[in-house]
Amino acid sequence: MKKAIVYINQFFGQLGGEDTAGVGPSIHEGQIGPAMAYNQELHAEVTHTIICGDNYMGSNPEDAVKQILDMLEPLEFDVFVAGPAFNAGRYGVACGTICKAVKEKFGVPVITSMNEENPGVEMFRKDVIILKGGNIASKMRKDLPAVAKVANCFLDEVPVGPADEMGYFPTGHRHQVFIDEDATSRFMKMLHARIKGEPYVSELIVPKLDRVPIAAPLKDLKSARIALLNTGGIVPVDNPDRIQSASATRWGKYDISSMDRLEGGVFKTIHAGFDPAAANADPNVIMPIDAMKALLKEGVYGSLHPYFYTTVGTGTTEKEAARMAKEIIPLLQEDHVDACIMVST
């Protein structure tokens, strides 16, 4: 029987939640968590499960990857699967990072699954087959078999179908296929469809990349007014705006004109995506009011906008984030803010 190895994070590896997100990689014989379901779905035996904390992989990717590749070195396996990662950003990036590294080192097929909003998609879809997954873990029952289906193509040594048919994000690879109909007829069909307003699919789809032109630098730092923002969930301890701990749709602004730093016990983080202990003890580690006030006193820049702005970045969609920014921007413009610093966790 062929062999598979599964990569999952600390949460699905049943080590715990955010409190264990910092743990380094470990390998376990047999199947843990989703690896049990993979063992059912795959045309292979899942011989090992690798578990790594998302923060560990996020903050020490080179070290984490090296450790895992060393663990895999003595093992034989025919396919490597990771996730599904849903819309968990760090987990998605971790799955992409390790899949890419495993593919490069061992040359085995690697497959994972993420939601389209997961930043890991854009980072890795050219290197790794990433199934289009759901946004939350309850989609596991659908997402995991989709990964297995593609993996089974490799295991059964049958060709993997095209991206839209198999449900993965286009990898940018083109495969030669033979079609009976010549290019002229296909082109004329598309042209007719277009003229009649009927749907058609181009054979060369130009991807859209949303890039923002680089804003001109400040001409004079000494007179510039700067505003601070964060997606790390720093709020007054009673969270007056009731910003959600994940998948936020709300934001808040908090007056800092009369303080030199953020005090623990007065401010805290409500972000559900990491261990809050450090930021609760000293909120300046996320929203560095103390350093900004010191730089202001030294005259490094002109003035500080009297409020900082907060939302929570975990699970928050790009669409909601864009909307919240558009709501905040007029407040910055009204106060003649010249530039901003955003701290993300």
Next chain:
Amino acid sequence: MVKEIERVGLPIVHMCNIVPVSKTVGANRIVPTISIPYPLGDPATSKEDQWKLRYHRVKVAVEALATDIKEQTVFRV
């Protein structure tokens, strides 16, 4: 959010730990931080070391706002 703010012409620095994500999403001025739970001060180090690190990186960020760049730039810290 960074992109929307930059879209109206305000220079903005993104201070974050997973720099490749920031690059992929499209921030133009990026200053790396040290971790996800404590971007600007490791609680395992002394208060003084945390302050030094935070002061330094925030200063780099402030100065990045006045730095002319031609392409997406990750500033050295």
